[in-house]
Amino acid sequence: MYYFIINPNSSSGKGLLIWKSIEPVLKERNVDYHPFFTKDRESTAHLVKRLCTEKAPATIVAVGGDGTVNDVLNGLANFENITFGYIPSGSGNDLARGLHLETDPEKALERILSPTRTESLRIASVSTPAFSRRFLVSSGLGFDAAVCEGALHSRFKKFLNQLHLGKLTYTGIALKELFLSHCPKAKLILDEATVVEVPAMFFTAAMNLPYEGGGFQFCPKADPKDDRLDLILVEKMPKLKILCLLPTAFFGKHTRFHGVHIYTFKEATLITERPLFLHTDGEIPGKTMEATWRLLSEKLSMILE
């Protein structure tokens, strides 16, 4: 049985249009399926948890952006009896980019119905004193999360999405945040062994896949099939230098800049001198002064081709 979890409002309504274009294929092919439309983060996770416990074995298919996948991931249980498929309909689409997934909805559906490659992917979590969330793509603290927070409330996002220029939302907000950003003192502890003191931190992101923020290849070697997470830490640097650095990150060439550090780890804790926004796959669960990222033992069986 296929359970489709559809965020109709992903990418300003594109999710619903995509669903309307693929549902006739399911009917035509007499596929056993059940659609659910999401409302918000909590109810999606709750629904997925119920499906995993009551309906497994099953294939759960998310139709939405990276945030919708994150909401589904946070409800998943009974991993060994669940197969996961994804039809991308977001504006950032870093999950699809990182896994080289098909983005054409009908072709993506075809792959899910007749898969030729399903792989076990590592998933990760972030814990703060106030909350915990799983993530599949990345989770960051500082500038990248402030950009996500800005995009969630952007008046221009809908307009730009309609012009298929959703990525520009992030670029515009990134420029604004760059000039507003204050870089706090921070301490990074890697695998309970290495301590890195950072006099002024621009942002830090733990990454399971190479891209975040709509195509920034911040950790080019991040791989959800290996046993480690990658982490990028960018120190405070002149704003002009950041403006030169960010475009190079689209090609993963930013790592040559002085002040950019890449680490790999199984567990890392970041402590900052004041609360900063934290994101998980582009969604903002809150602000925190302390975050611990770690790889989880559960593996997600995901249809890739």
Ligand SMILES: Nc1ncnc2c1ncn2[C@@H]1O[C@H](COP(=O)(O)OP(=O)(O)OP(=O)(O)O)[C@@H](O)[C@H]1O
């Ligand atoms: N029916 C709904 N209406 C409005 N918002 C919803 C609905 N269902 C879920 N959401 C919210 O949408 C968020 C996820 O959006 P998603 O990331 O999938 O799309 P997007 O923001 O358009 O894409 P991207 O992250 O790629 O920019 C969820 O965290 C949830 O809070």
